[in-house]
Amino acid sequence: MLRFLTTRAGDGILTLAALVTLTFFVMRLAPGGPFSSNRKISPDILANIEATYHLDEPLLQQFLRYVWGVVRFDFGPSIRFRDYSVADILISGLPYSLTIGLWAVLVATVTGVTLGILGALKRNSIIDYSAGVIAVIGIAVPIFVLAPLMQVYFALTLRWLPVGGWGDSWRNLVLPIVALSLPNIAYISRLTRAAMIETLRENYIRTAMAKGIGGRRVVWNHALTGAVLPVVAYLGPATAAIITGSIVIETIFALPGIGRHFVDAALNRDYPLVMGITILYGGFLIVFNTLADILRGWLDPRVRNE
Amino acid sequence: MTTTRFSILAGSWLALACAFAAPAFAQDDTLDRGIGSEWSSMDPHVNFDAAAGSILSDAYEGLVNYNGYDILPGAAKSWEVSEDGLTYTFNLREGLVWSNGDPLVAQDYVDGLMRTLLPDTGSERGYYFTSVVQVVGAADIINGDATDASGLGMTAPDDRTVVIQLENPAPHVMNILGGAFSMPPLHSPSVEAEGAGVFVNPARVVTNGAYLIREIVPQSHVLLERNPLYWDAANVSIPFVKYHVTEDASTELLRYQAGELEVTYDIPLAQMEGLQATVPDEVKITAGVDIVYYSFNLLREPFQDINLRRALTIAIDRETLEGRIVRAGATPNYSFSGGFDPNYKMPVFDEAAMTQEERNALAQELYAAAGYGPDNPLRITILPTVAEESVRRAQGIALMWKQVLGVDAVVEPQERKAWLDAFYAGTWDVFADNLVGDFPGPETFLPYMRPSAEAGYNWVSPEYEAAMDVASAQTDPQARLDALAVAEKILLDDYIVAPISIIPTRRMVSPRVGGWLESPVGYHNSQYLTLE
Numbered sequence A: 001m002l003r004f005l006t007t008r009a010g011d012g013i014l015t016l017a018a019l020v021t022l023t024f025f026v027m028r029l030a031p032g033g034p035f036s037s038n039r040k041i042s043p044d045i046l047a048n049i050e051a052t053y054h055l056d057e058p059l060l061q062q063f064l065r066y067v068w069g070v071v072r073f074d075f076g077p078s079i080r081f082r083d084y085s086v087a088d089i090l091i092s093g094l095p096y097s098l099t100i101g102l103w104a105v106l107v108a109t110v111t112g113v114t115l116g117i118l119g120a121l122k123r124n125s126i127i128d129y130s131a132g133v134i135a136v137i138g139i140a141v142p143i144f145v146l147a148p149l150m151q152v153y154f155a156l157t158l159r160w161l162p163v164g165g166w167g168d169s170w171r172n173l174v175l176p177i178v179a180l181s182l183p184n185i186a187y188i189s190r191l192t193r194a195a196m197i198e199t200l201r202e203n204y205i206r207t208a209m210a211k212g213i214g215g216r217r218v219v220w221n222h223a224l225t226g227a228v229l230p231v232v233a234y235l236g237p238a239t240a241a242i243i244t245g246s247i248v249i250e251t252i253f254a255l256p257g258i259g260r261h262f263v264d265a266a267l268n269r270d271y272p273l274v275m276g277i278t279i280l281y282g283g284f285l286i287v288f289n290t291l292a293d294i295l296r297g298w299l300d301p302r303v304r305n306e
Numbered sequence B: 001m002t003t004t005r006f007s008i009l010a011g012s013w014l015a016l017a018c019a020f021a022a023p024a025f026a027q028d029d030t031l032d033r034g035i036g037s038e039w040s041s042m043d044p045h046v047n048f049d050a051a052a053g054s055i056l057s058d059a060y061e062g063l064v065n066y067n068g069y070d071i072l073p074g075a076a077k078s079w080e081v082s083e084d085g086l087t088y089t090f091n092l093r094e095g096l097v098w099s100n101g102d103p104l105v106a107q108d109y110v111d112g113l114m115r116t117l118l119p120d121t122g123s124e125r126g127y128y129f130t131s132v133v134q135v136v137g138a139a140d141i142i143n144g145d146a147t148d149a150s151g152l153g154m155t156a157p158d159d160r161t162v163v164i165q166l167e168n169p170a171p172h173v174m175n176i177l178g179g180a181f182s183m184p185p186l187h188s189p190s191v192e193a194e195g196a197g198v199f200v201n202p203a204r205v206v207t208n209g210a211y212l213i214r215e216i217v218p219q220s221h222v223l224l225e226r227n228p229l230y231w232d233a234a235n236v237s238i239p240f241v242k243y244h245v246t247e248d249a250s251t252e253l254l255r256y257q258a259g260e261l262e263v264t265y266d267i268p269l270a271q272m273e274g275l276q277a278t279v280p281d282e283v284k285i286t287a288g289v290d291i292v293y294y295s296f297n298l299l300r301e302p303f304q305d306i307n308l309r310r311a312l313t314i315a316i317d318r319e320t321l322e323g324r325i326v327r328a329g330a331t332p333n334y335s336f337s338g339g340f341d342p343n344y345k346m347p348v349f350d351e352a353a354m355t356q357e358e359r360n361a362l363a364q365e366l367y368a369a370a371g372y373g374p375d376n377p378l379r380i381t382i383l384p385t386v387a388e389e390s391v392r393r394a395q396g397i398a399l400m401w402k403q404v405l406g407v408d409a410v411v412e413p414q415e416r417k418a419w420l421d422a423f424y425a426g427t428w429d430v431f432a433d434n435l436v437g438d439f440p441g442p443e444t445f446l447p448y449m450r451p452s453a454e455a456g457y458n459w460v461s462p463e464y465e466a467a468m469d470v471a472s473a474q475t476d477p478q479a480r481l482d483a484l485a486v487a488e489k490i491l492l493d494d495y496i497v498a499p500i501s502i503i504p505t506r507r508m509v510s511p512r513v514g515g516w517l518e519s520p521v522g523y524h525n526s527q528y529l530t531l532e
Helices: A002-029 A043-052 A059-071 A086-121 A126-140 A143-157 A171-200 A203-210 A215-244 A247-252 A258-267 A271-299 A301-305 B002-019 B050-059 B106-117 B126-132 B138-142 B171-175 B188-200 B249-257 B269-278 B306-314 B318-326 B356-369 B388-405 B416-425 B462-472 B477-493
Strands: B030-034 B064-067 B070-073 B076-081 B087-092 B154-158 B161-165 B211-217 B221-226 B240-244 B283-296 B379-383 B408-411 B430-436 B497-508
Touching (some): A002 A059, A002 A271, A043 B138, A059 A271, A086 A215, A086 A247, A086 A258, A086 A271, A143 B249, A171 A215, A215 A271, A258 A271, B030 B249, B050 B211, B050 B221, B050 B240, B106 B126, B106 B138, B106 B188, B126 B138, B269 B283, B306 B356, B306 B388, B318 B497, B356 B388, B388 B408, B388 B497, B416 B430, B462 B477
Parallel strands (some): B030 B240, B379 B408, B379 B430
Antiparallel strands (some): B064 B070, B076 B087, B154 B161, B211 B221, B221 B240, B283 B430, B283 B497
């Protein structure tokens, strides 16, 4: 276990180093700079501002300065949001992204697994077909179409929930969480269904049945583990993607998460903020993939031995 | 065993998900306003964008205030202008205090300007005091030649007098001393103690405007509360104002319709006509000080021929373009500066009085005279930004040039920063240009077109320079406007840019909000509004 973790940590650091280097230089290739503006700024004023952010130094020196900062967990100041450092922005946006993201993963997993198992146990039944239809809709209809429809229906027509914003109660969270979990419910239910059907054909299940253990116990205690293994493998990258990839949801529901900062930063050439968020996202991917592997090992002895 | 494992997993996940949800605090009697994308800075001496400008003009007060078209006394109750138009003397009110009770004195305004100009602050706002007006000594501080206020043309002879000295007469200085782009004072003790971070720390920030800053959540909102120590607090009606970041105009409109916002920042183009038909009183469209014009690349050979520039300028049917194609509420423009000042006798290009048919016929003659025709069409690119409105306008113009003249114009939209970069690189034939003004009047635009301003137009015109010199020496406001009109006519006669339209501000304003006046610059201080 310890060896596994050290290897993973080493790989992770190498990956991040490559990510930092690549992003830093590729980003500078984009035309325009953080201070390109509609009216030409006087050279004296521009020089003062560039000096504030060390943008007047040679590129290599800027890179070394940045890397030296990152090693000390100093991600520099944001250029677009001048009042904050990159660390401030990440710390302020992360709770919102995490809350929405983790809830969405939870909702997606519980609903998806349940639908998948029911579908597998009662194949070709109404439940199975409905789950299939939900899955097709969830996968095929993009969030940016579904979310505004949900806003119009639940917020404007029924007046049950607010349209957007991070407000005063759980009611602000319902629509974004549902919208974010829908595509994942679809994937997870399909994954679970296929895995469950396969597992039910395994010899150990037949042995359990032959021993006279009841159907419910066989499913719950024996088959379920086998059926969720692919889901756990999927959840690693999916969790990272949901937390970091909720840009569309954050924009549509006006939530103050990190995703919107990312887009804003890229459009405004806020180099330090783009770097900071890229490192964060890269870190998330690595951590959640590692967690998923550990979980799979915990649930499935075969994986542990590999 | 498996069951236990699942319970542990699900339980810890649930705990994790719950742990991050933090409550925000709610208020009744709150005016909820959309501000578009997030403010760049809450530092009043650094901010250079409109979103923060609205918030800051509620929180900080300059020497004067604006409401609609009016310039009202602010921290200064009166002012005098010297005969030569170079010296402005402001008399501050008695008993002015900061929000923490500290007395507010004239020197605080001088300190505010110093902080804006000093290189260490890294502020773009120095532009107002060196380019829009020329405050004596301001440029020396920006470029580091001077480090203290001894040579600065802004002084505080006593606690209640502020004197501003200008290098050239500039009656429009009154337009940059208040409102969203005001020259705010500096509360030195709090900034010295805590640095610039104090401006985003609601517990420590000290303000002098009608509102206090209560809560700042990046990418979400800023909450303001009425300042009981403000000199005019008795006339501030709305207790709380909440500015919401509303990046997506469609979501913003839905939030408005659900009653979550009383004022929006924009209106989605696709919904404009529907809203104007159903709730016309709530749709507020005002011509803003934002002009769109198409610039011709004078360094490229075809555009050195005035016949071609003129043909392209008049072959555009502006009424059809804005009314039927772009449909964003913009006003067709036949002058450059768009007017905005009722006393300005705005010149227009010569063909403005013709019908579009006559213009098209003339355009065809000029196009042929420039050496182009069906066998030899002009092939050019148009560079707009990727914004929907900007692309629609470019496509409409390309179509008109094709139909009237047979020009092959390719529209190549660019992401905003790349578009700006392309302008200075000169890699374009026709640039879908725009200029945002700082105050309503021709002088916010005309000096920028001076060849000596080196704004990138590569225009050579000693006549325009001379006419602008005449105008900028005038101290009498009307004589100055008349001289500016002469200069603007020279600009139009050379057809170096094709004026297109004036971009409006588009707001939804709830019937619950009272006191909403038309303002071309978009000044709508909350202190002048009421909420039912």
